[in-house]
Amino acid sequence: MTAPPDPPATAAPPETLQELRALAVAIAQGEGGISLGAKARGALSRILDLTGDPVLLSITTLAERLEVSPSTLTRLAHSLGYSGFPGFQQVLLSASMSAPGAFYSRRAASALEGGSSTRARAARLCRENQANIDRFIEQFDEAAFDMAAEMIMAVPRVVVHGIRQFHSIASFLVYGLRMIRSDVALLDANGLGIAEGLALLGEGGVLISTSCAPYSAQVVEVAAEARKLGIGTVALTDRTDSPLVQSSRAAILVAHETSFLSNSIGAFTVAVECLVNACAATRPAAARRALRERDRMIERLRVEIG
Incomplete structure (x- = not known):
């Protein structure tokens, strides 16, 4: 009697944020060996934009932020090769809980306290741009x-x-x-x-x-x-x-x-x-x-x- 063939090997899921972001790009380009629907691709993209946000600490709060169900996030984790959401979450939480550029956002909020002068609005916009540049280099591919x-x-x-x-x-x-x-x-x-x-x-x-x-x-x-x-x-x-x-x-x-x-x-x-x-x-x-x-x-x- 012939033994049944071994199941096909599956690629290991991403272990770092950089690998996860690269996989998301590959999926969007029709590569990477994983197919996601438009809703799932959108959710993954928005999740990656939340790098360092405390909302990632809970599947419930993350689902509320994305306006999807927790089960959608679990299915997304499975599609990406993780055994469940916790494995996916571990990679997402590998970044600091202070989001890229959070320093500038706090400074901007501080500058706006007590009124919205022309200088305060200019300071906020400049620091938001500094935050975007920070995020660009921290997520640099x-x-x-x-x-x-x-x-x-x-x-x-x-x-x-x-x-x-x-x-x-x-x-x-x-x-x-x-x-x-x-x-x-x-x-x-x-x-x-x-x-x-x-x-x-x-x-x-x-x-x-x-x-x-x-x-x-x-x-x-x-x-x-x-x-x-x-x-x-x-x-x-x-x-x-x-x-x-x-x-x-x-x-x-x-x-x-x-x-x-x-x-x-x-x-x-x-x-x-x-x-x-x-x-x-x-x-x-x-x-x-x-x-x-x-x-x-x-x-x-x-x-x-x-």
């Missing part, structure tokens, strides 16, 4: 960042797509990349058509898409189409369940919650600076040559004074 930088520097042509508020982020990224490499442009910068821009980019190029919730429909649709066409895609966005993550090969995530009347892009600006530096570091000799040539041209054309 070095592997994704390195992949994005290598993709950007390895191809002949790069286009960046961001509209409305994120047009400024896209423009800044184009400016920064042009300092160290050639053939970088905004998608449809001349109004000649997005389809034409993607066609010119071809399979040998990279599209960098940037947006955050609520996401610009056009940016999301173009990124998805680019992925279908075999174009390399990089996302500069906010959460693991962002639709831009789903169509990306490399995703860079940036927090943006502040008291600004729209989406705050302060931390996104810092992330762009980090990305440009990372790209330069992949090809240091070429970057130095490009910067020297840029300086010579600025001097010849007398672009700068003083």
Whole structure:
């Protein structure tokens, strides 16, 4: 009699927050060997945003915060490979109970006590941006960042797509990349058509898409189409369940919650600076040559004074 075959081996669940965040991105990209529905992906993304929050101490309070049932969180833990919620919770609690940037939030609250002067409101917004930058570096995915930088520097042509508020982020990224490499442009910068821009980019190029919730429909649709066409895609966005993550090969995530009347892009600006530096570091000799040539041209054309 033949013995029954052994059950298939299952991958060990993430043991650190960094591994858990990387798995969430992989799931959104259709990889990682785990399939989650939209509701579960959204819950996981919001849970990761709560890193260091005391609400994680209880499945009941966490479920209330997320407006889901405790059983939903238990099923999510099982789907991620944990034996139950406690194993999932242990990883979530591996961070300090003082959330990233909590110092700045407390300082902001203190600054607002006794009234809401112009200076107090400015102090609050600045410290909220400091908190977002803190969260960005504490949740920094070095592997994704390195992949994005290598993709950007390895191809002949790069286009960046961001509209409305994120047009400024896209423009800044184009400016920064042009300092160290050639053939970088905004998608449809001349109004000649997005389809034409993607066609010119071809399979040998990279599209960098940037947006955050609520996401610009056009940016999301173009990124998805680019992925279908075999174009390399990089996302500069906010959460693991962002639709831009789903169509990306490399995703860079940036927090943006502040008291600004729209989406705050302060931390996104810092992330762009980090990305440009990372790209330069992949090809240091070429970057130095490009910067020297840029300086010579600025001097010849007398672009700068003083």
